[in-house]
Amino acid sequence: MLLRLDNRDTRPLHEQVAGAIRRAIAEGECRPGDRLPSARDLSQALDVNVNTVLRGLRSLRDDGLLEFRRGRGVTVAKGADERSGLLDQVHALVTEAARLGYSRTDLIEMIRGLP
Amino acid sequence: MLLRLDNRDTRPLHEQVAGAIRRAIAEGECRPGDRLPSARDLSQALDVNVNTVLRGLRSLRDDGLLEFRRGRGVTVAKGADERSGLLDQVHALVTEAARLGYSRTDLIEMIRGLP
DNA sequence: ACCTATTTGTCCGTATGTATG
DNA sequence: CCATACATACGGACAAATAGG
Numbered sequence: 001m002l003l004r005l006d007n008r009d010t011r012p013l014h015e016q017v018a019g020a021i022r023r024a025i026a027e028g029e030c031r032p033g034d035r036l037p038s039a040r041d042l043s044q045a046l047d048v049n050v051n052t053v054l055r056g057l058r059s060l061r062d063d064g065l066l067e068f069r070r071g072r073g074v075t076v077a078k079g080a081d082e083r084s085g086l087l088d089q090v091h092a093l094v095t096e097a098a099r100l101g102y103s104r105t106d107l108i109e110m111i112r113g114l115p
Numbered sequence: 116m117l118l119r120l121d122n123r124d125t126r127p128l129h130e131q132v133a134g135a136i137r138r139a140i141a142e143g144e145c146r147p148g149d150r151l152p153s154a155r156d157l158s159q160a161l162d163v164n165v166n167t168v169l170r171g172l173r174s175l176r177d178d179g180l181l182e183f184r185r186g187r188g189v190t191v192a193k194g195a196d197e198r199s200g201l202l203d204q205v206h207a208l209v210t211e212a213a214r215l216g217y218s219r220t221d222l223i224e225m226i227r228g229l230p
Numbered sequence: 231a232c233c234t235a236t237t238t239g240t241c242c243g244t245a246t247g248t249a250t251g
Numbered sequence: 252c253c254a255t256a257c258a259t260a261c262g263g264a265c266a267a268a269t270a271g272g
Contacts (some may be wrong), residue, residue: 012259038238043255056241063228070239071268086215089208090225097201101180104226109134110201111209111219 001037010112011095013048019091025065025076025084032081035072036066037090043089063087128163132171140180140191141201151181168188 003020005013024030024099036042039057043050060066065080065087097107139145151157154172158165172189175181182192214224 001142013258040238050239051241051262052260055260057239063225067238068270070266071237075236082215086208086212086217089223090213090222091229093201093204093208094226094229096204100201102201104229106137107201107226108223109130113134113138114209 003042003046005048013052014055014059016050017042017046017053018059019088021056021060022065022084022088022091026078026088028081030076032076032078034076036076038073128167129170132157132161132163132168133175136171136175137180145191147193149191149192151191154189 001021001026003017005016005020005025009016011019023031029069030036036057037045039050039053041107045054046053056065061068061074063083065077065084067075067077069075094107095103097103136145136151145151149179151172152160154165154168158168163167163187180192182190208222209219212218
C-alpha cells in the first residue's frame with residue numbers, strides 16, 4: 001500500500017490520510033483482515049505527526065472500515081471492501097457540495113427529493 | 116418556471132420554496148442571469164405569504180445561488196448552473212447504493228455520521 | 231510461568247492558524 | 252483593532268499486547 005499526500009490539496013491532513021486509505025481499501029489494495037502499517041510507520045512515510053495519522057484512522061474506524069487493537073495494530077474490518085467504495089463516493093459528494101456552498105442538510109434534501 | 120408545493124410535505128414552507136427553486140435551477144429552467152418572478156408574483160402563484168417566499172429566497176442567496184437588487188428583482192447567480200451538477204452526482208450515488216443494497220436512509224445515516 | 235524490551239494505540243497538553251464577536 | 256473561541260497539527264508520557272530469553 002503506497003500512499004502519498006497532495007500538497008495542493010487544501011483539506012486537513014487527517015482527512016487526506018483517511019481519504020487515501022479509504023480509497024486503498026476501495027480499490028482492493030487492502031482486504032478485510034489485512035493489517036495496516038503502524039501509525040508510526042505511516043506518519044514517517046507521509047511525513048506528518050503520528051496523532052494526525054491516528055485521527056484519520058479513527059474516523060475510518062468510526063465508519064466501520066477499520067478495527068483498532070492496542071499492541072496489535074490496525075486491521076481492515078469485515079465488509080470494509082464493499083462499504084469503502086460507497087463511503088468514498090459519499091465523502092466526495094459532501095466535499096464537493098461544501099465547496100459549492102451546500103450543506104449536508106441540502107444533500108439530504110436532494111436525496112429525498114429525487115423522483 | 117412552473118412551481119408548485121406539496122401539501123403532504125411537512126417541511127417549513129420557506130424550505131419548500133427554496134427547494135423548488137433550487138431544483139428549477141438545477142434542471143436548467145432558470146439559467147444564470149435570468150430574472151426570477153417577483154416575490155409578490157411568486158407568493159400569489161404559490162399561495163403563501165410574501166415574507167415566506169423572501170425567506171426562502173434569502174437562504175438561496177446565502178448559498179450563492181441568487182443575487183438580490185433592490186428595485187430590479189432577483190437574478191440567478193453566475194455558476195449556479197455548475198452547482199446543479201451535484202444533483203447528477205447524487206443520482207449516481209443513490210443508484211450505486213441501491214445496487215449494493217443500501218437504501219437512501221442508509222446514505223443519510225452515512226452522511227450524518229461523518230466526522 | 232516469569233520477566234523485560236519492543237511495538238502498538240491512547241491520552242494529555244501546547245502551539246499555531248482561522249474564524250467570530 | 253482587540254479578544255475570544257475553535258480547529259488543526261504536533262510532541263511527549265502512558266498502558267496494553269506481544270515476542271524473546
